[in-house]
Amino acid sequence: MPSRPLKAAVAVAIAGAFCLTATPAQAAPDPEDLWLDLTPTYTSTAIYAYEPWAPEEGGYARTDECVPEMGYHYVNPEYLGSLDPTTPAALLYEGGADRGARRLVAVEWVVPDTGQATAPELFGETFYKDTTLKAYTLHAWIHKDNPDGLFTAFNPEVKCPVQPTPTG
Template identity: 50%
Template sequence: MSLRSRTAGTVLALAVPFALAAVPPDAAPVPEADPFVWTDLTPAYTATADYQYEPFAVTDGYTPVGGCTKDTATGKGGAGYHYVNPAHVGSLDPAEPAGLLYETDSDGGRALVGVEWIVRAGTAATAPTLFGQTFQGPATLPGVGSVYTLRAWIWKDNPSGLFAPWNPTVTCP
């Protein structure tokens, strides 16, 4: 069994039981997620488990865009560093998030904290929905342009909610 397979299996075994800047500053509050949404998010866990080791994400086509993103307008938290896979922009497949969100860990490396689905605003007249949630935006994501986004904080708890645009526990150096 490869290290990547063991890592994914271990992460899923530990994460799933515990599981039961591209957002405008005036974004509406995020409604509570359906408690069964974690079942729908399982493909996202499986697809991104290996990316807890940031070099695997880069090898698989995710590239860093911009610096660390935080909400400077209202101070609601941060989103961290965005890594985007252009091949997944526009996808509403739970197993193909276009973005990965990282923060700096205690060793100076990158820790995966969330995932993000990104749809270009020009391709959708209204904000799309996924997991019963309406995407935020449109807003501008560096290197991508005007987009709608939906963030899911599946790798780090967010006291503001699973799908909140900002996480108050994510900080930028």
Template identity: 50%
Template sequence: MSARPRPLMAAFALAAVTSLALGAAPAVAKAPAGHDFPHPDLKKTYEATKKYESEQAAIADGYQRTDVCVEEPELGGMGYHYVKPANIGLTDPTKPAAVLYAPNHKTGKRELVAVEWVVPNTGQPRPVLFDHPFDGPADIPPVGNVYTLHAWIYKKNPKGVFTPYNPRVHCTPCAEEHGKQPQKP
């Protein structure tokens, strides 16, 4: 190695140490455009789960893919739940029990839209996360009687960040998405 690159490497090292000494903050992930988080800990959730925009990353981290897309005609959809059994029962903002994907009807791929916490109902008081009470309890086969909390941090939900169903999520293509007018009865 020549002597010439060493001063450059020393300058980079000095710059790094100086920025740390001056209290430079690490880069923080930002919410998607037009999306404000109603609680500061949702930023932690976003930072911890952003890597799951890649479906393969979620599967590699232990989230089990499902092939059932959840939608209620009057309410909207949730999408496909990828569940990590080890995270069921946790209320850690960085460890949701499920990541939710919705079909992109233009590309045919699944896109990350939300995350969900699942806590078994053992007779305890209703869990709270992000200063928001969980929904339920409800029976969800095969998990059992549980409380759930959704957070729509990747796809805006006009009904609210913590609302279970998103009217903008559809399991089947909508006529409007294909440039067609809906058929009237």
């Protein structure tokens, strides 16, 4: 198959997959508009698909604890409180414990709960109030499909590696 039709077919398939991930929480936004809104987020975080660059180049601190159905969180403290689509406070990865074995699956904005009257919003989505973190959070599963929805906090498709059982 010539290269150009193959590239076009791949682009159509990707666009179709993106359109299927929009959540019908309220009146469903136009998926095309939603992905246009998310384009700056996708392009600003795509460089971090290669896991070793996240902490080194972007100021994100690597973690070694995997949260089930979320993955490993890499947090940039400078971006806490940001509502800028290009600067999510956290990058979420799945994969193994070895450096370079993880792949980017989602991004997350984190806004500290300072007693504000209303939850923040971004992309027409209201942030979730996390009482444990004392913060409002919004996930966007833009690097891995989430069958539960694009902005849902947990993704059943994200698996943590099985930890070896200690022998003694």
